Structures are given as C-alpha cells and as structure tokens.
Amino acid sequence: MSFSHESASKHVTGEAVYIDDILVNDQLLVGRVVYSPHAHARILSFDLSEAQKVAGVHAVLCHKDIPGANQMGPVVKDEPCLAADEVICVGQAIFLIAAETEEQCLEAERRIKVEYRPLDPILTLEKAIEHQSLLIPPRTMLRGEPDKALSESEHLLKGELRTGAAEHWYLETQVCLAVPGEGNELTVYASSQHPSETQALIAELLGIRRNEVVVEVRRMGGAFGGKETQGNHTACWSALLAGVTRRPVKIRLCRDDDQKITGKRHRFLSRYEAGFDNDGMLRALKVELNSDGGCATDLSIAILERAMLHVDNAYYVPHCSVVGNLWRTNLPSNTAFRGFGGPQGIAVMETVVDRIARVLKKDPSEIRQKNFYGIDSRNVTHYGQTVEHNRLFLLYDQLMASSEYARRRKETDTFNNSHEFLKRGMAITPVKFGISFTTSFLNQAGALVNVYGDGTILVNHGGTEMGQGLHTKIQRIAAAEFGVSVERVKVNATNTSKVPNTAATAASAGTDLNGMAVKNAIDTLKGRIAESMALYFSEQHKGDPSRPDTLVFEDDSIRDSKHPDRTISFVEAMGMMFARQVSLSATGYYKTPGIQWDKARGWGHPFNYYAFGMCVSEVEVDVLTGGHTLLRTDILHDVGDSLNPLIDIGQVEGGYIQGVGWCTTEEIKWDEKGNLLTHSPDTYKIPSVQDIPKDFRVSLLKDVPNPNAIRKSKAVAEPPLMLGFSAWLAIKDAVSAVGNHDLEPDFSLPATNEVILLAVERIKDEVKARRGAGVEV
Ligand code: MTE
Ligand code: MOS
Numbered sequence: 001m002s003f004s005h006e007s008a009s010k011h012v013t014g015e016a017v018y019i020d021d022i023l024v025n026d027q028l029l030v031g032r033v034v035y036s037p038h039a040h041a042r043i044l045s046f047d048l049s050e051a052q053k054v055a056g057v058h059a060v061l062c063h064k065d066i067p068g069a070n071q072m073g074p075v076v077k078d079e080p081c082l083a084a085d086e087v088i089c090v091g092q093a094i095f096l097i098a099a100e101t102e103e104q105c106l107e108a109e110r111r112i113k114v115e116y117r118p119l120d121p122i123l124t125l126e127k128a129i130e131h132q133s134l135l136i137p138p139r140t141m142l143r144g145e146p147d148k149a150l151s152e153s154e155h156l157l158k159g160e161l162r163t164g165a166a167e168h169w170y171l172e173t174q175v176c177l178a179v180p181g182e183g184n185e186l187t188v189y190a191s192s193q194h195p196s197e198t199q200a201l202i203a204e205l206l207g208i209r210r211n212e213v214v215v216e217v218r219r220m221g222g223a224f225g226g227k228e229t230q231g232n233h234t235a236c237w238s239a240l241l242a243g244v245t246r247r248p249v250k251i252r253l254c255r256d257d258d259q260k261i262t263g264k265r266h267r268f269l270s271r272y273e274a275g276f277d278n279d280g281m282l283r284a285l286k287v288e289l290n291s292d293g294g295c296a297t298d299l300s301i302a303i304l305e306r307a308m309l310h311v312d313n314a315y316y317v318p319h320c321s322v323v324g325n326l327w328r329t330n331l332p333s334n335t336a337f338r339g340f341g342g343p344q345g346i347a348v349m350e351t352v353v354d355r356i357a358r359v360l361k362k363d364p365s366e367i368r369q370k371n372f373y374g375i376d377s378r379n380v381t382h383y384g385q386t387v388e389h390n391r392l393f394l395l396y397d398q399l400m401a402s403s404e405y406a407r408r409r410k411e412t413d414t415f416n417n418s419h420e421f422l423k424r425g426m427a428i429t430p431v432k433f434g435i436s437f438t439t440s441f442l443n444q445a446g447a448l449v450n451v452y453g454d455g456t457i458l459v460n461h462g463g464t465e466m467g468q469g470l471h472t473k474i475q476r477i478a479a480a481e482f483g484v485s486v487e488r489v490k491v492n493a494t495n496t497s498k499v500p501n502t503a504a505t506a507a508s509a510g511t512d513l514n515g516m517a518v519k520n521a522i523d524t525l526k527g528r529i530a531e532s533m534a535l536y537f538s539e540q541h542k543g544d545p546s547r548p549d550t551l552v553f554e555d556d557s558i559r560d561s562k563h564p565d566r567t568i569s570f571v572e573a574m575g576m577m578f579a580r581q582v583s584l585s586a587t588g589y590y591k592t593p594g595i596q597w598d599k600a601r602g603w604g605h606p607f608n609y610y611a612f613g614m615c616v617s618e619v620e621v622d623v624l625t626g627g628h629t630l631l632r633t634d635i636l637h638d639v640g641d642s643l644n645p646l647i648d649i650g651q652v653e654g655g656y657i658q659g660v661g662w663c664t665t666e667e668i669k670w671d672e673k674g675n676l677l678t679h680s681p682d683t684y685k686i687p688s689v690q691d692i693p694k695d696f697r698v699s700l701l702k703d704v705p706n707p708n709a710i711r712k713s714k715a716v717a718e719p720p721l722m723l724g725f726s727a728w729l730a731i732k733d734a735v736s737a738v739g740n741h742d743l744e745p746d747f748s749l750p751a752t753n754e755v756i757l758l759a760v761e762r763i764k765d766e767v768k769a770r771r772g773a774g775v776e777v
Contacts, residue, residue: 039674068207141602144319149284153275172221192231225336425734434607455571462502521588626757640706640714659724
C-alpha cells in the first residue's frame with residue numbers, strides 16, 4: 001500500500017518544523033564554536049578576557065568551564081568536548097561563545113588570543129602506516145587456507161584499491177536548540193539519529209542526571225549517518241552554553257563550518273590477492289583493509305568490522321582471509337555514512353570480479369553469476385553465517401531480461417566500434433547486505449502507544465525520522481495492527497522522556513526494530529480492549545458470551561468473528577474505555593532474536609537476514625574530457641513485502657544516486673596542513689538533477705516475503721547505495737573499450753573526470769607503444 005510520506009506536504013510547503021524554525025522567546029542566544037586552525041598543535045596559552053568584554057556576549061567558555069566530564073566519545077572516551085592542551089585536527093572545538101547576535105559572536109571570536117606550537121600531523125594513510133599510528137590492534141577473519149588455495153589457483157590477481165572519503169551533505173546542517181527549565185532541567189531539540197546517546201552525553205558533560213535532560217527530535221533534514229554521533233557535538237555545545245547561561249541557546253553550523261568540522265566516510269586503502277580458475281571461479285581471496293579513522297575512535301571499529309564482513313559481497317569464496325587496520329590521522333574523526341563500511345569492503349570484491357572477467361576476456365555478468373552464493377551449497381559466508389532466502393538468481397534472471405542486457409551489450413560494442421571519442425560501457429552489479437547492528441546488543445527498540453477516547457492513536461517510538469520515511473512506515477504498521485485507517489494514527493516526535501534507552505536509528509534497521517516494538521505495544525492494548533469488548537458483547541447477549549480471542553480488529557471496527565452481528569466501531573469502542581476502566585496506554589519492547597557474533601574470532605551469525613539488490617548501468621564517456629553521462633539504469637531490489645512501495649522506491653533511487661556520487665564526482669581534498677579544500681558546494685560536487693540517468697527504471701522484486709521482519713517487510717535504506725558500483729564499473733568498461741578491451745584500465749574510486757581521463761590516456765599510450773612494437777591491438 002503506497003501513500004505519501006507523512007510530512008511530504010509539510011516539506012514542500014515549508015510548514016515542516018526543523019530546529020531552526022522552532023519559535024523561541026527573546027531570551028534566545030546564538031551559540032558559536034571556535035575551532036582549531038591546526039591539524040596538530042600544543043595549546044601553549046590562551047586569553048579570553050577581551051572576548052568576554054564584547055557587549056552582548058554572555059559566555060566564552062573553555063574546557064575548564066565544563067562542570068562534568070569533558071567527553072563526547074560515543075564508544076571510546078577519546079574525544080574531548082573542548083580541547084584542553086592539544087588539538088588533533090583542523091576543526092576541533094576549543095572554545096564556545098554565546099551572545100545575543102551572530103555579529104557579537106564573531107567579534108568575540110576575533111578577540112580570542114591563542115598561542116600554539118604546531119606539531120607534525122599525520123594526514124595520509126601512508127604516513128599513518130609508516131608511523132604505525134593504529135587506533136586499535138589489527139583485526140582478522142579467516143576461513144579455510146587462503147595461502148595454500150592461492151598457490152594452487154590457475155590464475156592470480158593482485159592489486160591495490162583506493163576508495164575516497166565523502167561528505168554527507170544533509171540539507172539541514174548540524175543544529176541544536178537547548179532550552180533550560182527549572183533547576184538543572186534541560187530540554188534539547190537535537191538533530192540527532194541517536195537521542196538517547198545525546199541525552200547521556202549531555203548529562204555527563206553537565207554533571208547532571210539523565211532524568212533531568214529531555215532530548216527531542218521531530219525530524220532531521222537528512223542525516224545519512226552523519227548525525228549518528230556527530231549530531232551529539234552540536235547538541236553538547238549548545239547544552240553546555242545553555243547550562244552555563246541559563247538561557248536558550250541555538251547553534252547552527254554554516255555549510256562551510258559543517259563540512260570542515262564533521263567527520264566523513266572513511267577513506268580506505270585496500271590490498272588484495274585473488275586466486276581463480278580458468279572458468280572464472282574464485283578459489284581464494286586475501287584482503288587487507290586500511291581505514292582512515294581520523295583523530296578519534298568514534299564508530300570506526302564497527303565500520304571496519306562491517307567492511308570486513310562485506311568483502312564477499314554476493315560471492316562465495318571458499319578460502320578467505322581479511323585483515324582490518326584502523327589508522328589514526330589528524331583529520332576530523334570519520335564516522336557512519338550510509339553503508340557503514342560495507343561499500344568500502346564491497347568495492348574490493350567488485351573490483352576483483354571485474355578484473356577476473358577482463359583477464360579471461362569474458363563478460364563480467366557471466367563471472368558474477370557463476371560466483372554468486374549458492375542456494376543449498378556454497379552458501380556459507382567467510383564468517384560462518386549461512387545465506388538464507390538467497391534472492392540473487394531471481395534478481396539476476398529478471399534484471400538481465402528486463403534490462404535487455406544481452407541486446408544492449410551488442411549495441412554498445414557496435415557503438416564503440418564506430419565512435420572514436422565517445423565510448424559506452426555497461427555493468428551489472430549485485431548487493432548483498434547484512435541487516436542488524438553487528439554490536440549485537442544494539443538490536444533493540446522501545447515504543448509507547450496511546451489511544452484516546454476519540455479513537456485517535458499516538459505512537460511514540462525510539463526511531464528518528466531523517467527523510468527515510470520511518471514514521472510513515474510506523475504509521476502504516478500501527479494502522480494495520482489496529483485494523484484502522486492510517487489517518488487515525490499520528491507518530492510523535494522522538495522524545496527520550498517517552499521512550500527511553502534506545503539505540504541509534506541506523507544500520508537500516510529502524511523499521512524492523514521500532515516497528516516490532518510498536519506492534520508489541522499494540523498487542524498489549526488489543527488484549528486489554530478485546531477483554532473489555534468481549535464482556536460488553538456478552539452483556540448484550542446473555543447466555544451466549546463472546547470470547548476475547550475471537551474478536552478481530554478490522555475496517556475501523558471490532559467484531560466477533562464467531563458472531564457476525566456483534567460489531568462496534570473502533571471510535572465508539574474507544575469512547576467507552578475510560579468508563580470501563582481500561583488503560584489505553586502501553587509500552588512495547590523488542591530485541592532481535594537469533595543473533596550471535598564472536599567478535600574476537602570473527603565468526604557467527606551477526607545478521608538477522610540479508611537484503612539483496614541488483615543494478616545495470618550504462619554510461620557514455622567522452623574520452624577527450626573524461627566526462628561521463630549515465631544513459632540508463634535498471635534496478636531490481638528486494639524489500640520483502642513492501643510496507644510502502646513509493647517510499648521504498650524513493651530510498652532505492654536516492655541510495656543509488658548517492659552511491660553514484662561517491663563513485664564518480666565527490667572528491668574530498670585536504671591541503672598539506674590538513675585544511676579541507678572541498679568545503680562548499682562549489683568545490684565539492686554532489687549529484688544534481690543532470691546526473692540522474694536519462695532513463696531510470698527502478699522496480700521492487702515481487703512475491704518475496706521476508707519471514708524475519710515486521711509484516712514480512714525488509715530493510716531498504718543502505719543497500720541500494722552500493723548499486724552505484726555498476727556506474728563506476730560501467731565507466732571502467734567504457735574506458736576499457738578505448739583499448740578494444742585488450743588492456744585493463746586502472747581505476748580508483750571516485751572515477752572523477754581526471755581519473756577517467758588519465759586512465760584513457762594511459763591506455764592510449766599503451767596502445768601506441770604496442771603498435772610501435774608491432775603488436776596487433
Ligand atoms: N534517507 C533519507 N531521505 N535521509 C537520510 O538521512 N539515511 C540513510 C537511510 N536513508 C537517510 C535515508 C541511512 S544511513 C540509514 S541507516 C537509514 O536511512 C536509517 O533509517 P531506517 O533504519 O529507518 O531505514
Ligand atoms: Mo546509517 S550509516 O547506519 O546511519
């Protein structure tokens with residue numbers, strides 16, 4: 001059943017209330033964060049006295065003004081809220097200012113005096129490796145005997161792959177409004193994927209108790225992982241200023257500051273060795289992943305783990321070893337970004353499979369299909385989990401047919417033979433993505449459902465809305481469980497005083513977890529209501545009682561399935577509940593069953609289930625400029641029984657395009673001092689309308705109910721991002737056509753115009769050299 005996003009009309013009319021739209025009184029102060037201009041330096045001294053004198057300034061704070069713990073680290077306590085005597089990246093917060101106007105803040109900032117002694121920063125993965133600047137000890141996963149299997153393989157491939165960082169580019173930059181109440185009370189309107197963590201960190205920072213801090217999230221103007229931990233920072237800074245001044249304080253980062261201060265997708269330097277046979281079957285794979293964690297741990301351990309868990313993507317590798325290294329550099333701490341390490345791991349495997357095809361001069365689609373996980377055999381991953389409900393073959397067969405791959409492949413070849421300066425390329429790539437937090441205990445959720453006497457329903461749950469349509473899906477779930485129309489259900493802003501102690505809305509599991517918690521709360525309510533209504537029907541039919549277990553909730557009414565004449569409208573029934581002394585408020589709780597994961601061994605069953613998708617992209621590359629155009633994209637994606645096809649298709653389209661951005665145009669650059677050079681939309685190129693494929697066909701796989709999630713649905717959010725690889729590999733295919741597919745292009749990610757052009761030039765040079773040597777090319 002499709003209906004539009006619950007806030008769609010509010011989004012487009014501007015009625016939707018974001019934090020910057022919340023009305024506050026004239027007590028509101030503007031907050032500002034003053035951050036480090038050095039990637040690495042000692043703070044020798046500072047003087048805030050002149051800044052404090054600026055008229056209208058209410059506070060200029062340093063680390064000494066923090067009443068509680070100077071910490072914002074979500075997992076490891078290695079991230080001070082305000083730097084004390086050392087700064088470890090450009091953008092690290094050192095001071096906070098609250099003033100009546102922005103101009104006063106800026107004036108105060110100009111008057112702050114700081115004396116630094118610059119230290120040598122680590123700004124590249126190479127230097128981090130050279131200095132053995134590890135954040136954690138290396139991690140490993142192993143299945144079989146990869147060294148032996150490599151030595152016995154008919155063919156060997158070796159290589160190195162760089163995948164770049166990326167900026168989240170949520171439309172609403174980091175923002176928070178903190179409003180003090182009486183005593184220590186603080187209400188914090190945060191743009192955070194993880195309100196419970198925001199609440200906990202603020203309480204620790206201010207040295208107050210969690211029951212004195214309420215964090216509320218109505219909606220975020222996009223997050224994409226960038227507000228899983230990084231939303232806490234702006235929230236902590238605002239809360240600290242509000243706590244000290246006892247005035248409401250709002251901090252909103254301007255775009256440039258947001259890009260400079262916040263962490264990004266982890267860039268990786270990966271090395272691989274693969275062994276395969278003459279048929280293109282993978283025998284063995286050894287991978288070393290080097291992740292740039294930035295200056296602190298943040299979520300990097302779990303992100304590296306997910307990368308390691310996804311180096312197989314959709315393919316069975318009998319003998320496999322993965323080493324994961326997490327390096328500390330002097331850049332802002334890198335963080336969650338849609339896919340959470342998965343894309344970085346999958347990029348390696350997709351490169352390997354593509355290269356196997358090029359070595360054997362076969363169509364990559366054929367090599368891919370051959371190596372897919374099997375249905376009944378060859379179906380155990382390199383970490384021991386069996387791939388159940390494998391949709392890869394269904395997707396492949398249907399998509400190869402619907403995209404007319406074979407015919408278009410021939411046309412592409414014909415086109416390439418008759419065009420010198422334009423080359424076309426195609427690629428089909430799959431995604432298999434594990435659904436669940438790999439930190440197993442995070443797989444839990446809570447809900448509070450209230451029904452009112454007018455028959456309206458108010459749902460509170462622990463998940464947050466960032467545009468992905470979680471609240472719309474929850475609304476649908478609640479309506480379906482109660483058997484009432486969707487209009488009856490409203491989903492409240494997420495609030496830590498209504499549903500406490502929740503996990504982040506992340507890992508694509510928002511609907512799976514919170515939907516189940518909501519269902520559990522509704523089951524409790526329906527039990528109570530059914531009991532009372534069975535009594536009510538029995539009172540009316542003396543001698544022939546109704547039983548609670550035969551009552552059904554359907555069509556906005558409650559009726560006895562054994563006695564068709566006994567029916568009452570939902571509204572009328574709810575109107576009677578108060579007089580009949582029935583509580584219409586219940587909590588629900590859910591934790592995912594059946595997950596177990598031995599982190600130390602890298603073995604177990606970390607995922608509740610897998611999501612699958614597949615994509616065919618066709619591109620045209622201009623070999624004179626390195627520019628490319630996406631001509632056509634066909635996607636078939638598995639979302640189980642969709643809770644809302646419109647929203648799911650939106651997620652698939654958006655995920656794919658976001659992936660294409662990461663794979664092609666989004667390039668992050670720092671200068672040799674660690675200053676971000678690409679800190680605004682004029683230097684950092686996210687996809688725009690012109691980058692959408694000219695012909696874009698997205699469908700959902702039919703008749704594939706998922707037994708492991710609410711109402712047989714399936715998570716959708718992150719996996720489609722990884723379908724962007726098909727565009728990346730289609731570009732590689734087009735470049736390969738420059739050398740008539742005899743020479744392999746060398747490719748890093750993103751494939752920017754420069755990368756494409758250089759790859760083209762290398763191939764042209766090689767062709768020339770071979771012709772000079774009399775080799776037929
Ligand atoms: N879609 C929109 N429109 N905006 C977002 O910020 N974040 C993505 C994805 N889709 C995001 C989005 C990420 S990183 C995740 S983990 C999921 O949504 C989170 O929501 P879910 O678990 O409810 O799907
Ligand atoms: Mo998404 S990266 O799990 O917030």
